[in-house]
Amino acid sequence: MTYETTRRTVLLTTGATGAVALVAACGGGGDDNGSTSTSSPTGQETAGRKTAGRDLASTDEIPVGGGKIFKEEKVVVTQPDQGRFKAFSAICTHMGCTVTTVSDGTINCPCHGSKYHVADGSVAHGPATRPLPAEHITVEGNSVRLT
Incomplete structure (x- = not known):
């Protein structure tokens, strides 16, 4: 047998x-x-995670002083100041939960209350002790694209 x-x-x-x-x-x-998640020669992951080169949103969908979470891509895009866009991992550095809201200048995790600054992903309120890792985006015209 x-x-x-x-x-x-x-x-x-x-x-x-x-x-x-x-x-x-x-x-x-x-x-x-x-099944496994693998990377293609272009850096795209094939199991439904981050997809490089994909348009995420138009710039007017990202509020100034706030942001928008892209659950499928596990990315949060913020606009701390008019015309300045940032992107971070949407995975909390405390226990790996996905952040769910962006409000009052912070990216918020529902699991244990960690909050991160929209401007740089740094910890605004623990228990997390490490910032959200930066993600790469480009803004061309009115389009925000994950790169």
């Missing part, structure tokens, strides 16, 4: 200590059916 070893099987049989180490080493692989 032949048995196929999957990540789930290994996790179930290695015990708590081994499972924690294995999970930490696995971060970002695929699921148990063998």
Whole structure:
């Protein structure tokens, strides 16, 4: 009889200590059916995450002093000042939740209350201690594009 070893099987049989180490080493692989997220030669990820070169929004969709969250791309685009656009990861650096709102000059995580400044992604209120990582965008005419 032949048995196929999957990540789930290994996790179930290695015990708590081994499972924690294995999970930490696995971060970002695929699921148990063998699918994975891979990058193409253009830098685009193929599993529905960030897609380089894709138009995200028109500039008038991003409020001055606020921003807009693009859940599928896991990116938040802000406009701290008129005509100045910034982009950050929408994944909270505290526990990995996705931020859900942008208001009163901050990007807000619902899980534990972390807030980040729209101007630079720095922590405005913990428990997060690290800023949101910057993402690359270009603004051409009235179009905001993930690059």
